[in-house]
């Protein structure tokens with residue numbers, strides 16, 4: 001992400017509080033979203049995976065003039081209980097929640113899905129990448145008595161075959177279905193649940209996928225805009241979904257990928 005990233009500042013999120021789950025470093029999608037929300041006046045609490053990440057995440061959070069950081073390993077109920085109890089203690093209620101978390105083993109993110117997906121690897125990918133969102137929806141909704149907005153991050157590998165994406169594509173398909181069912185359950189409470197399907201972006205997660213760089217270059221070269229997916233676009237869409245601008249939108253998966261998802265056959269120039 002460029003240091004000179006210019007975000008539209010304003011007060012769209014003034015007086016609104018929310019939880020950002022999934023900042024690991026300055027390249028994390030959750031961090032781009034957090035910056036945009038902060039630039040519009042939101043107050044944020046950050047959950048992070050564990051002590052090992054604190055050194056990287058703390059200076060980022062402090063650069064926004066904020067300091068609410070809570071460790072939360074989504075695969076550990078006690079850790080999630082403590083994290084959401086801390087958020088409830090601090091604020092009582094929240095207005096939005098961003099889930100930007102996924103995991104699959106490196107050995108699973110290459111070659112043949114049929115050969116490389118183990119029982120344990122499948123369970124872990126589904127637990128961390130899908131169940132954790134359902135869990136976050138339940139816990140987040142308990143803190144949204146006046147309604148709110150919840151979102152997660154997905155990828156085209158849920159809908160189409162993408163090299164090496166394998167079990168994560170299966171998990172993302174589950175995540176997109178979970179988004180729709182959560183939107184059904186929480187909609188009557190005034191809570192909107194949606195997902196952003198981002199194009200490939202240079203983050204820690206992408207580095208774990210064999211051939212991740214070519215997912216980025218193909219995503220750019222074949223896209224309608226002939227451009228990389230920009231963090232500003234993802235963050236702007238998140239602001240839209242989490243703010244009053246996104247009212248009446250629920251159970252939706254919005255592609256922010258320079259139009260890559262719409263391409264059936266790429267131009268060859270012939």
Ligand SMILES: NC(=O)c1ccc[n+]([C@@H]2O[C@H](COP(=O)([O-])OP(=O)(O)OC[C@H]3O[C@@H](n4cnc5c(N)ncnc54)[C@H](O)[C@@H]3O)[C@@H](O)[C@H]2O)c1
Nearest residue numbers: 022023024028029049073074101102153200201203204205
């Ligand atoms: N980078 C891309 O190309 C791309 C494209 C579309 C969607 N996404 C999705 O965006 C989301 C964020 O990924 P990113 O690309 O910003 O990478 P990232 O590595 O910066 O973020 C992934 C986050 O998941 C967290 N996480 C993993 N296991 C966890 C656990 N047990 N408990 C708590 N947190 C845990 C990590 O700490 C990290 O903060 C993921 O859902 C990813 O699948 C990424």
